[in-house]
Amino acid sequence: MTTTAVIMMIVAMVTVWGGLIAGIVNLARHPEEEGAEPVPPVEL
Amino acid sequence: MATATKQPARREAFGSRNVFILSAIGSAVGLGNIWRFPYVAYEGGGGAFLIPYLCALLTAGIPLLFFDYAIGHRFRGSAPLAFRRMHRAAEPLGWWQVLICVVIATYYAVIIAWSAMYTWFSAQLTWGKGNEQEFFFTDFLRMADVNEVGVSTEFVPQVGVPLLLVWLVVIIIMCLGVKRGIGAANMILMPLLTLMFMVLVVQSLFLPGALDGLNAFFTPDWEALANPAVWASAYGHIFFSLSVAFGIMVTYSSYLKRRTDLTGSGLVVAFANSSFEILAGIGVFAALGFMAAAQGTDVSGVASSGIGLAFIAFPTIVSNATGGSIIGVLFFGALVFAGVTSLISILEVIVAALQDKLGWRRVPTTLVVAIPLAVISMVLFSTTTALAVLDTADAFVNAFGIMAVALVAVIVVAWFLHKLPALQEHLNRRSSFRIGTMWKLLVGVLAPVVLGYLLVNELIAKIAEPYSGYPGWFLSIFGWGMAIALVVVGVILSFVPWSRTSHAKDDPDYDEFLVEEDYDPDPETGSIHVTTKAGAR
Numbered sequence: 001m002t003t004t005a006v007i008m009m010i011v012a013m014v015t016v017w018g019g020l021i022a023g024i025v026n027l028a029r030h031p032e033e034e035g036a037e038p039v040p041p042v043e044l
Numbered sequence: 045m046a047t048a049t050k051q052p053a054r055r056e057a058f059g060s061r062n063v064f065i066l067s068a069i070g071s072a073v074g075l076g077n078i079w080r081f082p083y084v085a086y087e088g089g090g091g092a093f094l095i096p097y098l099c100a101l102l103t104a105g106i107p108l109l110f111f112d113y114a115i116g117h118r119f120r121g122s123a124p125l126a127f128r129r130m131h132r133a134a135e136p137l138g139w140w141q142v143l144i145c146v147v148i149a150t151y152y153a154v155i156i157a158w159s160a161m162y163t164w165f166s167a168q169l170t171w172g173k174g175n176e177q178e179f180f181f182t183d184f185l186r187m188a189d190v191n192e193v194g195v196s197t198e199f200v201p202q203v204g205v206p207l208l209l210v211w212l213v214v215i216i217i218m219c220l221g222v223k224r225g226i227g228a229a230n231m232i233l234m235p236l237l238t239l240m241f242m243v244l245v246v247q248s249l250f251l252p253g254a255l256d257g258l259n260a261f262f263t264p265d266w267e268a269l270a271n272p273a274v275w276a277s278a279y280g281h282i283f284f285s286l287s288v289a290f291g292i293m294v295t296y297s298s299y300l301k302r303r304t305d306l307t308g309s310g311l312v313v314a315f316a317n318s319s320f321e322i323l324a325g326i327g328v329f330a331a332l333g334f335m336a337a338a339q340g341t342d343v344s345g346v347a348s349s350g351i352g353l354a355f356i357a358f359p360t361i362v363s364n365a366t367g368g369s370i371i372g373v374l375f376f377g378a379l380v381f382a383g384v385t386s387l388i389s390i391l392e393v394i395v396a397a398l399q400d401k402l403g404w405r406r407v408p409t410t411l412v413v414a415i416p417l418a419v420i421s422m423v424l425f426s427t428t429t430a431l432a433v434l435d436t437a438d439a440f441v442n443a444f445g446i447m448a449v450a451l452v453a454v455i456v457v458a459w460f461l462h463k464l465p466a467l468q469e470h471l472n473r474r475s476s477f478r479i480g481t482m483w484k485l486l487v488g489v490l491a492p493v494v495l496g497y498l499l500v501n502e503l504i505a506k507i508a509e510p511y512s513g514y515p516g517w518f519l520s521i522f523g524w525g526m527a528i529a530l531v532v533v534g535v536i537l538s539f540v541p542w543s544r545t546s547h548a549k550d551d552p553d554y555d556e557f558l559v560e561e562d563y564d565p566d567p568e569t570g571s572i573h574v575t576t577k578a579g580a581r
Binding site: 001002004005006007008009011012013015016017019020022023024026027029030032033 | 060061065090091092094098255258259261262263264301303304305308309311312314315316318319321322326476477
């Protein structure tokens, strides 16, 4: 692989996969509030 | 089952936020991520495509995803009910989306059936080395030309039987409900899909020539960025990839608990979808690099997308690679799993709409929806002309269904009903990632401009010459006629009255939500009687 191709591959991975990790970290910092709502029905 | 038709008062819900996120990712990650993105990126400047792609993701994909989440969560209904609650005049948009899902579901299922058969064929190398193309069109599909035979009724059992099985599986999942069916299926299939694809990528990377494939995929062609068509294709791709604007995300977010971080979840869904696309790009181009090396040609000579990539190029790779059968089983298995999780989300749009409309329980509603769909799907797509019908319906429903309804929806909601401030407020009330005026501009101004441009381009292209050279009568039925019928029938359906047992008139859960959130009461729902004007803040 050429250097530019390698650089672009790394940039793509860092931005997109990094974005995913950042999103997960953000969500983990804001956990769901449990027990505040009625339990939804289970059918069948 | 048949005796109890009245639904319990509470709306079904996903077990937790994580189940919702996985299900939304399951819906977004479909066949397009695997077989469309790699080629679109390669054609659009390789590594340089990352720039328009990220731009499209951040300025159109994610804002529109939030738009759908906000509508579904604020108005807590399937697409027709959510739009009706927003404003009576917006209801046809919801039905239009439901009908789009009807069309897509019928042909999406058959691609899953093909992939399932090819998972099996890969293990045995049934097609015979060097015979991949002939095998797919002649032996497997027994393809006939619509110019000669019209729409065929000749049954092709090797397609029809797996198609029936696909329908049985998805009907069972749908009957089990949001939590135990859709949620559970995604909790199992999505981690499995990710794992399988990772193994596939690693194995592809060890094939001779793989690095040449990656080189072709990631080498930037900066001049492509000056080409408006590349930007248009980035926006078009992101738009289809995230499954926004055809009711899925509205429906899924209506099953979220009242206090849920909507934008935070949306960011994870959007980036997970793109992450899978990058992974698919690496896997597909590593494999194509091997194919080029094996055939002594350039990667540009073997690069393809869609059905050609999956059912001709990949079988060729499977025939030639060491351990090819494993690659084939992983690749086609991944297509099956990615397809099933998307198909159930498409079906849920229809099932949820009818549940809201009729006030029925899940199982009878699912059967009433899925059995006729399965029959239509079998009639049209287990015959020798399946590919032509599929190709045409897909091209037209994407352009003049999804893209058109998205354009109309953003214009109506932003410019006629002026609901963006209310939706923005609803998102910010409960979410970790706050949105501001920029979001309103992106949804209300940029999205209509981009969608309008794409739609006009599609119109010009499809009017200029008959799509794929199919005969005029054929395109007027399965192309233009179908696309127009979706709008007409959608409008007609919005005039069918909602009965007293429907969720538009009887939804204590929604009333409770409105009180809790301090929103204006809904004039239609039963338990709180109000005389004030429609209360969609």
